[in-house]
Amino acid sequence: MFKKISALAAPTLCAMTFAGSALAGSLGDPIVEAPLEALSPKDWQGFRLGLTYNSEIDGATQVYSEGFLFINSPNDGFDGFGGFLGYDHQWRNLVVGIELQALPQQTVVQGNPNHIHSDLNSLRARIGYAFGNTLIFGSFGLAESTFNENGTLIDMSGDVYGIGVEYMVSDHTFVGLSVDHYAMSGENFFSAASAESDHTIVQLRIGFKF
DSSP: OHHHHHHHHHHHHHHHHHHHHHHHHHTTSOOSHHHHHHHSOOOOOEEEEEEEEEEEEEEEEEEEETTEEEEEEEBOOOEEEEEEEEEEEEETTEEEEEEEEEEOOOEEETTEEEEEEOOEEEEEEEEEEEETTEEEEEEEEEEEEEEEETTEEEEEEEEEEEEEEEEEEETTEEEEEEEEEEEEEEEETTTTEEEEEEEEEEEEEEEEEO
């Protein structure tokens, strides 16, 4: 038994001695610069232009006629492409900007094929924190759309807010993911018809900075 313990102890002591020597040697190495460089933010400042792929994961519409609710249904949802144009300004890790988004769509109210939400557009402010190649951001602003209520058009407007993350693939190209929530309402005074809607949309983004 003693021989077995001795046989195991010898290589173990050698390994510990080697690890201790490596650790002692590393104390004198300049190990601070690499982590700091890795956390230094990329340059996000400039104009941005890109494409999006959007998927509505939740949403509902309420339609009123002369003040009486007669439709209260979820949306069928939509999947489709869109685009964005904006500008970011950067102070060290802080990135603020403005962005215009256009989401062409035709979203049908579930069970009501003649009640359709058309193109969804927004103008929003963005504020984010950059570290390394990554930018985490939040956005908020104004949104507008048109709702076709069985042939009656209702102009809708409201708010949009969301969160997202973007990753700089190269000095001028980035990809991202965001989740936005839209809450809008509108009324057609001539027909006494009104509508309220909300849309939660997941967005994949690819963009170019210049």
